Amino acid sequence: MTKDTGRNVLLPTNEDTCGPYFPIYFQDESLEDLTRVGPGIVADVAGKPIILRGNVIDRHGNLANGAILEFWQANAKGIYRTPSTACDPDIDPWFHGYGRLRSDTGEYSLRTILPGGSDGRAPNITITIFSDGISRIVTQMFFPDEATNKTDPLLSVLDADDQKRLIAKHDGRTADGAEVFRFDIVMAGEGETPFFDDFES
């Protein structure tokens, strides 16, 4: 098959569930704390350290064990590290913005920095979820008290209830000098988190 670009267009391999046994062995601690480059490495990640914590919950309100969460965010100045920003002066040399963890129980915790807003967007973190029973699904979370939430183009496509479901709550605590935010992900059913379609859009 050929699209009008003249390039070959191949049929995609089907995504499939990761099943219940994604190897814990593959965990990489440097992807679970984005404020730290590696053990013993001197590096100053710019920005306000935060901890994002929450539960992944199934249709019956139970914890969804064995979920894999991947995170993607801009740095403190709102710049994503992509092939198109390689020469941007606001790139933080110590911040790549990509996190991954496997939650054994369904509870998760990521240490990172508060992302900056960019391109008319409110500060946000993209979350990709893999789990037994489903293929990859994606959403985006936002922070409370950000004035730009009111004009964010993604939040704007949602009704008021769904908007609330994407905005984290202040936990009221700090841990290791980082402010804690709580963001629960409801995979299905009552209070279901809005998810987004990155194939059709």
Place this chain on the structure above:
Amino acid sequence: MTEFGRQLDIGPTDNTSDQRTPRKRLHLIPEQARSSFVPVAPARFTTRANEWDMTRISADRPRATGVPIEVTGVVQNENGTPVRKGLIEVWSANHFGRYRHAEDQSGLELDENFFGMGRVLTDNEGRYRFWTISPGAYLARPDIGRWRPKHIHLSVTGGSSRLITQMYFPDEPNNVSDPMAILMGDAFERNIGKPYDVSTRDIDQGFNFDITVGGKNATFFE
């Protein structure tokens, strides 16, 4: 308010799929937010020298029980551009259908010579290769006699390409009743490894499994 994206389907006879599949249609991403949904993984992948050969736990250990196989293929996006220096994480059950995973409570036999986990990198043309043991099928739903067919899990991460999938085997009797295979329909064919003869006495059978990462994310920066 907005147009909607896909409605995800629940895998038949799959309880976890029933518990975890979103019931609402997915939302379309407005153009102004689309680029923020393209994660780019840092290429800091680690793999050990002998990890490509999962038929042994290490080079100085005996071969695991079962049929040694080779899996090869190319990883590319829909335009045919190879995913270069990407990471493929591989995991599977052993010959007896048991995972060496703390949460596998099946009680099936463990093999002291089989890890069932390994990582390989793609080369500059997107090609990959590993050896492993042909995995066993296992009874996933004893109450209704439904088996999970033989399969190998593969997770691909490279640049903005991200895919978790499974390679199935041809002519397996349990393929037709697998919940995810049922959801794939005719496209299930794409997830079956293609057998080829191998010319080494170390391996009994080869399977070609080319992986095409679909969607706009994988081609976003082309």
